[in-house]
Amino acid sequence: MGGLKERRASIVAAAAALSMLVAGAAHAQEDTIKVGILHSLSGTMAISETTLKDVMLMLIEKQNEAGGVLGKKLEAVVVDPASDWPLFAEKARELIEVDKVAATFGCWTSVSRKSVLPVFEELNSLLFYPVQYEGEESSKNVFYTGAAPNQQAIPAVDYLMAEEGVERWVLAGTDYVYPRTTNKILEAYLKSKGVADEDLMINYTPFGHSDWQTIVADIKAFGSAGKKTAVVSTINGDANVPFYKELGNQGIAAEDIPVVAFSVGEEELAGIDTAPLVGHLAAWNYFMSVDSEENDEFITAWHDFIKSEDRVTNDPMEAHYIGFNMWVEAVEKAGTTDPDAVIDAIVGVSVPNLSGGYSSMMPNHHISKPVLIGEIQDDGQFDIVYETPGLVVGDEWSDFLPDSKDLISDWRKPMSCGNFNVATGKCGGSES
Amino acid sequence: MLRSARCFLTAVAWLLALLVNVLPAAAADEAVLRPLVQALAEGSFDDKAAAIQALAGTGDPVVARVLEVLREGDLYQRTSDDLVVIAEKKQRELVLFDPITGEELETVKSRAASKIKVNNRLRRQIDGALGALTLMSPDRGTRLRAAQAVFDRANPDQLEGVRTASTAEQDPEIAEILGQAEAAMVLQSEEPEKAKLAAVDTLRKRGDRAAMAKLQGVVDDDSMPGLQEAARAALVAIERHYAMLSAAQNVYYGLSLGSVLLLAAIGLAITFGVMGVINMAHGEMVMLGAYTTFVIQEIIRQKAPWLFDVSLLIAIPSAFLIAGGVGVLIERGIIRFLYGRPLETLLATWGVSLILQQAVRSIFGPTNQQVGNPSWMSGAVNWMGLTFTYNRLWIIVFSLAVLALLMAAIRLTPFGLQMRAVTQNRQMAGSMGIRTPWVDALTFGLGSGVAGIAGVALSQIDNVSPNLGQGYIIDSFMVVVFGGVGNLWGTLVAAMTLGVANKFLEPYAGAVLAKIFVLVFIILFIQKRPRGLFALKGRAVEV
Numbered sequence: 001m002g003g004l005k006e007r008r009a010s011i012v013a014a015a016a017a018l019s020m021l022v023a024g025a026a027h028a029q030e031d032t033i034k035v036g037i038l039h040s041l042s043g044t045m046a047i048s049e050t051t052l053k054d055v056m057l058m059l060i061e062k063q064n065e066a067g068g069v070l071g072k073k074l075e076a077v078v079v080d081p082a083s084d085w086p087l088f089a090e091k092a093r094e095l096i097e098v099d100k101v102a103a104t105f106g107c108w109t110s111v112s113r114k115s116v117l118p119v120f121e122e123l124n125s126l127l128f129y130p131v132q133y134e135g136e137e138s139s140k141n142v143f144y145t146g147a148a149p150n151q152q153a154i155p156a157v158d159y160l161m162a163e164e165g166v167e168r169w170v171l172a173g174t175d176y177v178y179p180r181t182t183n184k185i186l187e188a189y190l191k192s193k194g195v196a197d198e199d200l201m202i203n204y205t206p207f208g209h210s211d212w213q214t215i216v217a218d219i220k221a222f223g224s225a226g227k228k229t230a231v232v233s234t235i236n237g238d239a240n241v242p243f244y245k246e247l248g249n250q251g252i253a254a255e256d257i258p259v260v261a262f263s264v265g266e267e268e269l270a271g272i273d274t275a276p277l278v279g280h281l282a283a284w285n286y287f288m289s290v291d292s293e294e295n296d297e298f299i300t301a302w303h304d305f306i307k308s309e310d311r312v313t314n315d316p317m318e319a320h321y322i323g324f325n326m327w328v329e330a331v332e333k334a335g336t337t338d339p340d341a342v343i344d345a346i347v348g349v350s351v352p353n354l355s356g357g358y359s360s361m362m363p364n365h366h367i368s369k370p371v372l373i374g375e376i377q378d379d380g381q382f383d384i385v386y387e388t389p390g391l392v393v394g395d396e397w398s399d400f401l402p403d404s405k406d407l408i409s410d411w412r413k414p415m416s417c418g419n420f421n422v423a424t425g426k427c428g429g430s431e432s
Numbered sequence: 433m434l435r436s437a438r439c440f441l442t443a444v445a446w447l448l449a450l451l452v453n454v455l456p457a458a459a460a461d462e463a464v465l466r467p468l469v470q471a472l473a474e475g476s477f478d479d480k481a482a483a484i485q486a487l488a489g490t491g492d493p494v495v496a497r498v499l500e501v502l503r504e505g506d507l508y509q510r511t512s513d514d515l516v517v518i519a520e521k522k523q524r525e526l527v528l529f530d531p532i533t534g535e536e537l538e539t540v541k542s543r544a545a546s547k548i549k550v551n552n553r554l555r556r557q558i559d560g561a562l563g564a565l566t567l568m569s570p571d572r573g574t575r576l577r578a579a580q581a582v583f584d585r586a587n588p589d590q591l592e593g594v595r596t597a598s599t600a601e602q603d604p605e606i607a608e609i610l611g612q613a614e615a616a617m618v619l620q621s622e623e624p625e626k627a628k629l630a631a632v633d634t635l636r637k638r639g640d641r642a643a644m645a646k647l648q649g650v651v652d653d654d655s656m657p658g659l660q661e662a663a664r665a666a667l668v669a670i671e672r673h674y675a676m677l678s679a680a681q682n683v684y685y686g687l688s689l690g691s692v693l694l695l696a697a698i699g700l701a702i703t704f705g706v707m708g709v710i711n712m713a714h715g716e717m718v719m720l721g722a723y724t725t726f727v728i729q730e731i732i733r734q735k736a737p738w739l740f741d742v743s744l745l746i747a748i749p750s751a752f753l754i755a756g757g758v759g760v761l762i763e764r765g766i767i768r769f770l771y772g773r774p775l776e777t778l779l780a781t782w783g784v785s786l787i788l789q790q791a792v793r794s795i796f797g798p799t800n801q802q803v804g805n806p807s808w809m810s811g812a813v814n815w816m817g818l819t820f821t822y823n824r825l826w827i828i829v830f831s832l833a834v835l836a837l838l839m840a841a842i843r844l845t846p847f848g849l850q851m852r853a854v855t856q857n858r859q860m861a862g863s864m865g866i867r868t869p870w871v872d873a874l875t876f877g878l879g880s881g882v883a884g885i886a887g888v889a890l891s892q893i894d895n896v897s898p899n900l901g902q903g904y905i906i907d908s909f910m911v912v913v914f915g916g917v918g919n920l921w922g923t924l925v926a927a928m929t930l931g932v933a934n935k936f937l938e939p940y941a942g943a944v945l946a947k948i949f950v951l952v953f954i955i956l957f958i959q960k961r962p963r964g965l966f967a968l969k970g971r972a973v974e975v
Contacts, residue, residue: 221641224645225648238903251812
């Protein structure tokens with residue numbers, strides 16, 4: 001009997017010692033809370049993503065000056081996935097397993113997000129994704145702080161219809177998933193508004209397309225049918241500069257055929273002479289020219305951090321600003337960085353956005369934000385000509401696509417489902 | 433800079449006009465104009481549109497000035513008393529002027545006045561209104577712009593004004609446009625059918641896309657069947673004309689695309705074609721040339737702005753020297769150890785290309801750099817209904833000039849002779865006393881330098897970013913292989929053929945498929961003729 005007792009005591013002691021050891025190790029590790037930054041610093045996407053890395057470093061520095069989170073300092077862990085999609089998944093795994101980050105902020109292209117998604121789900125960690133995307137996705141572990149199509153494309157088209165009386169549409173895009181899906185949604189939406197087939201022209205071009213002569217001439221011809229015509233552009237990245245140059249050279253002014261773009265922001269315009277582009281439009285949730293105190297502070301802080309007055313701010317930067325503040329608040333609310341606790345705590349969290357209002361995290365892991373339409377000015381900034389009267393909630397499953405119109409996503413318990421079909425009343429398999 | 437100077441000049445001109453215009457008269461108008469001008473700042477875009485119409489309706493000369501300023505986005509509202517003012521930007525401050533009297537009011541911080549926003553619809557409306565107001569202007573350029581504006585907007589309410597201006601107009605070009613504007617307005621007005629038929633005829637003679645847009649409105653309206661038929665016939669005639677032109681236009685687009693391919697490939701025709709080095713860093717030489725252009729423009733902007741229009745001419749030799757110098761370094765440092773080992777060369781130059789990209793990214797940052805177009809490369813010229821953009825025209829000329837110079841250098845200079853000797857029979861050339869390693873280095877430098885020159889031209893149509901070169905490397909190899917390795921004529925013919933084929937396929941297949949078809953075609957062609965279009969014959973082939 002005594003032997004058993006003794007043995008039990010020794011097991012207890014050993015367990016206690018072990019738990020102390022683990023706690024000690026954990027303590028040493030958690031002097032700081034690590035935050036992963038997963039943005040390409042080399043390769044094709046470095047042009048856009050490097051800025052986001054810098055803005056995250058700035059936000060973390062500011063948070064540390066304000067006392068950190070849960071009384072601990074934040075520590076940024078920066079990795080470079082080099083615009084290489086499989087490498088994104090490897091680097092994400094490294095961040096979670098080796099560096100033990102509490103949350104990761106990163107990715108730009110949809111394909112990089114799709115590449116890391118299984119890693120974040122398998123290892124149950126958090127990803128904040130700051131870029132506008134095509135929707136049709138919802139993951140328990142991903143928070144989409146950029147715009148879904150209904151927070152960008154649909155209001156832009158509505159504006160052109162109401163304000164400019166546009167009846168003929170050119171949907172021009174780069175040939176990959178974001179433009180294809182967005183254009184599919186827009187096509188269904190425009191047809192539901194009574195736009196005829198012959199008033200729609202859909203055109204795709206390869207990545208980095210630089211010879212726009214034929215297409216711009218086609219657009220010009222398409223626009224001379226006596227009806228007001230507009231171009232909805234989902235042309236990505238580098239192909240935009242030669243496109244706008246060709247428009248200018250062939251004499252298409254914004255007053256004749258306006259172009260509304262979803263991928264052209266202040267950063268992209270920094271590389272072009274914008275004088276011939278005045279009046280062309282972009283739809284975003286944030287512009288650098290937004291007139292609010294939060295924005296003034298943000299711009300000043302950014303210029304101080306990057307040590308240049310010339311650098312611009314743009315929409316994905318604001319998305320990181322919102323996402324980071326939401327994560328900080330959710331962690332404070334949950335009292336821990338444990339992913340499940342944060343996922344439960346973050347839904348409903350509201351933080352100020354930069355356009356003078358508040359954005360909230362919705363149960364579908366998308367956020368609510370205002371939609372702004374801006375016209376390009378000759379100084380490379382946008383003049384805001386329209387703002388949605390209220391906040392628009394990100395709709396992950398588009399109502400205009402037959403496959404997804406019955407789906408909703410709600411990550412609150414007890415539903416906890418990313419693709420719940422309201423028609424059949426069943427969860428489509430994406431559940432926790 | 434230019435803009436503020438223009439603002440200043442317009443302000444001065446306007447002040448002078450006011451002084452001449454006998455001040456009491458202006459003062460009498462002020463009571464009428466002031467509330468109308470104030471209304472520009474109120475309400476939605478719809479309200480502003482109404483205010484613009486009311487202002488234009490007064491016909492007062494001051495109105496044209498106010499509307500022009502509003503269009504340019506220089507009309508502001510002072511926050512302190514809501515007064516609408518004209519503002520001139522001076523760094524972070526605004527100099528405010530009264531919009532009606534033109535007197536300078538004060539200088540304020542930029543936050544103390546807010547810009548009155550206009551959108552495309554309002555700008556369109558202003559253009560139309562301004563057109564009607566400035567049709568009788570003494571300046572020919574202003575009248576021409578005004579005539580074009582009234583044609584574009586074709587507002588039937590302005591018909592009388594246009595008729596008056598048309599009879600008074602002496603300049604035949606402006607008179608013609610006014611006649612067409614009158615026709616476009618007649619079509620929308622309540623004029624009798626006979627006048628409308630004449631108008632259709634006038635527009636048919638104009639025969640461009642803008643005329644088609646005006647005629648389309650008549651075709652859609654079936655209240656006058658005779659007129660509808662005439663308009664439809666006119667449309668068909670114009671469309672037939674365009675169909676005929678489209679072949680010519682496609683050839684031009686093809687040649688223009690071909691010239692870009694040619695420029696990108698010429699350098700490779702030397703390094704790969706003549707020397708046989710698979711140079712994956714070729715695209716980065718193009719990029720270096722583009723960045724040289726950027727740096728030179730930056731220096732010119734800061735030190736000598738008046739040189740801006742010749743910045744490209746300065747950039748050409750500089751890009752040649754810089755890219756050529758880097759090329760010589762690469763040859764001496766890496767490639768000379770790898771002759772005869774194509775796989776290693778491929779990997780090593782691929783590595784060099786990554787190093788160069790990242791180096792440029794570290795120095796200049798990852799974002800696009802702005803390279804400006806000199807004035808002689810902006811805009812387009814219309815000829816017989818075809819549109820030729822200046823930048824493309826110049827690039828065609830430039831690419832042919834570069835090719836001609838290069839051929840001359842290879843055929844006529846002693847260095848060209850040595851180069852040919854070394855590539856044809858290295859040992860024989862060496863035993864004749866030619867320093868073959870030195871010739872190798874210079875040949876590689878020449879190819880790289882020519883790629884740098886291509887970068888100067890490409891900076892005019894593409895973005896200047898560290899990734900610039902990657903877009904051209906595949907196309908360049910395609911052109912050189914298709915044309916026949918080691919033959920500059922082949923490179924020329926191949927580039928132009930591929931360009932034209934691509935542009936003829938594009939309207940039918942779309943840009944993505946057109947590119948795929950061209951690639952498939954080349955693969956099949958190479959199966960049939962492995963040495964390309966113009967194969968080298970004789971002993972050199974086996975070396």
